Amino acid sequence: MSVLSSLLNIFALIIQLPLLLFHKLGIEQYLSTFHPIFNKPDNISTSSSFSFYSNSNPSSTSVINDETDPLEKLQQKIITAIDIVDIVHAHGYKVHEHIVQTKDGYLLSIHRILPPSGDIPQSSKIVYMHHGLLTNSELFLLGENTNRCLPFLLVNLGYDVWLGNNRGNKYSRKHLILSSTDEKFWDYSLDEFAMFDIPNTIDYILQITKQQNLTYIGFSQGSAQCLAALSLNHDLNEKINLFIGLSPAMIPHGLNNPICSFLVSSAPALMYRIFGKRAILPSVVFWQKLMGPKFYQEVVDKSLVFLFNWKSGNIHPSQKKVGYPHMFSPSSVKSVVHWFQIIDSKRFQMFDEGGASGSKLVYLSGASTKTNRVASFPTQTITTPCYLIYGESDMLIDIEKTVQNLSCDVETLGLKGYEHMDTLWSTNVEEAVFNKIINKLKQIDTKTA
Template sequence: MKNKILMFSTSVLVISLIVNSLIYYCNSLGFGERKCAQYKPSRIDITFSHRNQCLQSVKASQNETTNEWNMNTLEEIETRGYKVSTHTILSKDGYYSTLYRISGGKRSPSNPGKRSILVFHGFAAAAQSWIIQPGSRNLAFTLADASYDVWLANIRGTTASKNHTHLNADTDSAYWDFGIEQVSTLDLPLMVSLILQETGTDKIYYVCHSAGCEIQLAGLVDVPELNDKIEASFYLAPGGFVGSGYNPIFNLLRLIGTPLQQLLLKISGGKMSGEPSALLKFLGLSADNICKWSFTRCGICDNFLFALYGADPEQMDYNNFPNIIKKLQDNGPWRIFFHGVQMVKACEFLRYDFGERRNLLEYGSANPPVYNLSSMTVPTYIFYGEGDNFLTPWDMARMKAAIPKQFVKGFYQVDWPKFNHIDFLIAKDAMFWYITRFGILWMKLNRNGSYKIFSGLTGIPFLKVSVIVYDLV
């Protein structure tokens, strides 16, 4: 069995390298030039520097129990000692979307009057991405312990939100013909209204990663009343402005508008699947199973993530790696992915480009318009990493400039050069960073409606940015 797994995983790595080489070759043909310079040259970032450390770590923890790895999200939340319930919205175009509500736990029992917070995942992810960390290191649980009524979103198409009034997500490609604009205008307002209705609060807080932030930005533009329902937003590696990204996968912008794009959509049914196929499940070859073995976990599976997101072995929790692989990805429509690639090419936070003819019908112009954030009125805090090859410091600076100056309340770079796009979810020190730098754990309004803000540094040398802490009054 070990030989089969080793051959399979090695094949996956080799195929990935070959595909990237082909992409680079296509890139050299000179088609589809980008309007913004890349922050850095694209590269496949792999390393074996921590292989011995990984092997030792896995060996030392091989007897640790990992029952949570095999639980679904609801089961795991309950097992960790939190009260969780399921809530569903139905959009006018027939999509059901599920939210998980963590209303309390041992440290903060369920009580009325708690401040509500909507935690929104990124593209091709789901609510489970917020409970990847072991123990109490998860942001979702830490927020619940800090007396917040926590709501975890699962956007349409994810494993928990695949129902529809008449379309089958597994067999109908039409189900997957949706984009950011549908989620931001049809689903997000319903989610916010549901939370306000269930909790009796007047506003919510919003935390997001990657495309989850892009969804909110688009919603604030197209549904202006949302601005009055959100107290403050906290963006972790926010999407929307991606013009200088240097992730190797962005080289697929060469496929935009070509027959290859249509072929990919047809073969995949419009869906980028994060669920293992029935055959792989039967053979026991799901990604998390493959990566349980130390000889695949250390050097093959980790380098698969490094090749895509950038190598940060110092922050990789190798003991938890199979759980990371299992929970990091879920389903997503190729349309949202190609929308992102369009924005890379155009170097603008623009609406989906359907092509000149349909653009005229949808927008009244041959080119898709940009999202104008000038009317945005939500206090916003932006956090990003220097090592993020999807959303670079240059892109974050452009986002900051696009939001009205008076509503950019914080703009912070993690002081660790390798901190990448997914480190906000999986890094060993992510929760220490949230607790000492995020500020959201202490976020409450004073009685007079004003904020009391403190700035300072802690003794933790890993990260050295100012602390914003809201005084609890």
């Protein structure tokens, strides 16, 4: 056994030890079925009178009291929130949870944000928002105050707002047949998000609301998923009147350090050897608790610099304090491998299973590119108009290649000095991003009136 192989085995053991404990002790399966009685969505009845802040977290009474500043009180509630229900309620709004069954058997929880009255919107103006890689529907509700959460601004303007979730994340760990402890449950990539999660969710929302189309707002991978779905499903183009991409990932430039660059250019087998074939980041909450909020924030900041050279200079420390505890959610290792393949090939392509039936002789001969050429997502067939908002300092966004891969009507807005997360969390996000989106939505409303 070579020295490199030995080092990889040691590294893999360190990385996978918490994962092995989760799987072997059944902790993961337990957590996926545990639904506390104090955080039911507003469309789920309960006889309990439990209150999250007065019962589930007794220590919070020492932090949140009548003398606490209202903004600080709100932020503390968000930080200690268990899930999206607690976050939405902290802001004074209501939330309904719906379950979408995909055609391949996954059960996805999606969230409908309602006004404080709890009245179900009768509006024909539907906005569907989808998160990025390794996150979930909470992402759009993590502004440090209510005005810095786009869904609440849209609800106030009369829009019917829905937030989606990918298979495998915090809210979508169920399947009709498979258990989340099975490797097969995690055998998905961007392909499945595009073929099932996005179109099946949009069909469900349009069926419930009895509308013909909606506006789609995606962040990062949430943009890529929709573009991929639109390219594979021509009928979907008629169901989305406008696609808005925030930090729209399609063909990233690459990563910021040689270690990650090595992983990008390596065979998928190396990633699977290090991280396994199930979930990536399944134990993030464990590490959060172990590190404590201050050290955890420092680790996240340094990791973002290490991976992407994001300095986060446009994001206020109080925003990080609110957002970082809820920022990450599990996904499959395969979905990360898929992005590495896209970066390495410089093509927005479907997942490459290996080609030539995985023959090692093909790779040894150097003929792999001739025997296998995985198809790109046919984004030139998209007809839905696109509005792309991106940071000019975001190394994950290659806006020129993105626009070149689209033949539909495309409008772009580049924000000087902005990085990836800034389109959600920058100190001037309301003026620079949210107001632009609202104005664009009003244009759509005027055309359809």
